[in-house]
Amino acid sequence: MGILLFGAAKDIAGVPVLDKPEHITDVATLKAWLYEVYPSLQQLRSVMIAVNRTYAADTQEISSQDEIAVIPPVSGG
Amino acid sequence: MEILIDIKDTITVEEALAFIQAPECGGEVIFAGTVRNHTKQRPVLKLFYECYEAMAISEMQKIAAQVAGKWDVQRLAMLHAVGDKYPGDLAVVIAVASAHRGVAFDACEFAIDTLKETVPIWKKEFFADGEIV
Numbered sequence: 033m034g035i036l037l038f039g040a041a042k043d044i045a046g047v048p049v050l051d052k053p054e055h056i057t058d059v060a061t062l063k064a065w066l067y068e069v070y071p072s073l074q075q076l077r078s079v080m081i082a083v084n085r086t087y088a089a090d091t092q093e094i095s096s097q098d099e100i101a102v103i104p105p106v107s108g109g
Numbered sequence: 110m111e112i113l114i115d116i117k118d119t120i121t122v123e124e125a126l127a128f129i130q131a132p133e134c135g136g137e138v139i140f141a142g143t144v145r146n147h148t149k150q151r152p153v154l155k156l157f158y159e160c161y162e163a164m165a166i167s168e169m170q171k172i173a174a175q176v177a178g179k180w181d182v183q184r185l186a187m188l189h190a191v192g193d194k195y196p197g198d199l200a201v202v203i204a205v206a207s208a209h210r211g212v213a214f215d216a217c218e219f220a221i222d223t224l225k226e227t228v229p230i231w232k233k234e235f236f237a238d239g240e241i242v
Contacts, residue, residue, distance in 0.1 A: 036161065038159065038160075038161050038229065038231060039159065039231030039233075040231070082161070082164055082229070085161075085163050085164040085167050086164075086167070087227075101161055101164065101229075103161070103229050104231070106225070106226070106227070106228060106229050106230060106231060107225075107230070107231050107232045108158070108160070108165075108189060108200075108201065108224060108225060108228050108229075108230030108231070108232070109142050109189075109200065109201050109221060109224055109225040109230075
């Protein structure tokens with residue numbers, strides 16, 4: 033399953049979905065990879081990762097079966 | 110507690126109010142959030158709201174569960190609009206009903222404050238000067 037992108041993160045990447053590289057097995061590694069590939073993400077106030085529709089800590093492991101999403105600062109309401 | 114949660118193109122205060130009205134409730138509090146025609150004194154033409162719908166619904170359900178745990182509230186409606194919204198359009202409605210007004214005010218404020226912090230919905234602002242943020 034790919035990595036879903038929303039809001040400013042989608043605009044920075046230029047696509048709504050990214051393929052997850054094989055070597056990424058936890059949230060911290062995913063964030064490091066995202067910041068390396070898309071340095072502009074570091075300018076956002078925050079970047080959260082959701083795993084299976086729940087906010088995930090950096091230590092959380094991820095597998096290719098998980099639904100992963102990049103969540104820039106939310107601005108609903 | 111009875112809960113109505115929805116995310117769709119167009120929402121109304123009436124549907125939220127109709128859902129929360131109940132004979133056992135004497136206090137109905139409604140927060141309606143509408144699109145402003147300016148941000149920090151810069152004219153705004155429209156907003157575009159997008160959401161990660163499955164997670165947004167899940168986060169709204171978590172807020173409802175917190176409300177149910179904290180306050181003696183009988184009914185809660187949380188509606189959010191998506192898509193293009195123009196000044197004056199309704200973007201969000203939180204409606205709470207309880208036996209008395211005090212807890213309904215508190216629960217309503219908590220629900221909208223938490224929604225703005227945790228629910229994955231994003232707005233893009235289209236300014237009159239052409240900038241899009």
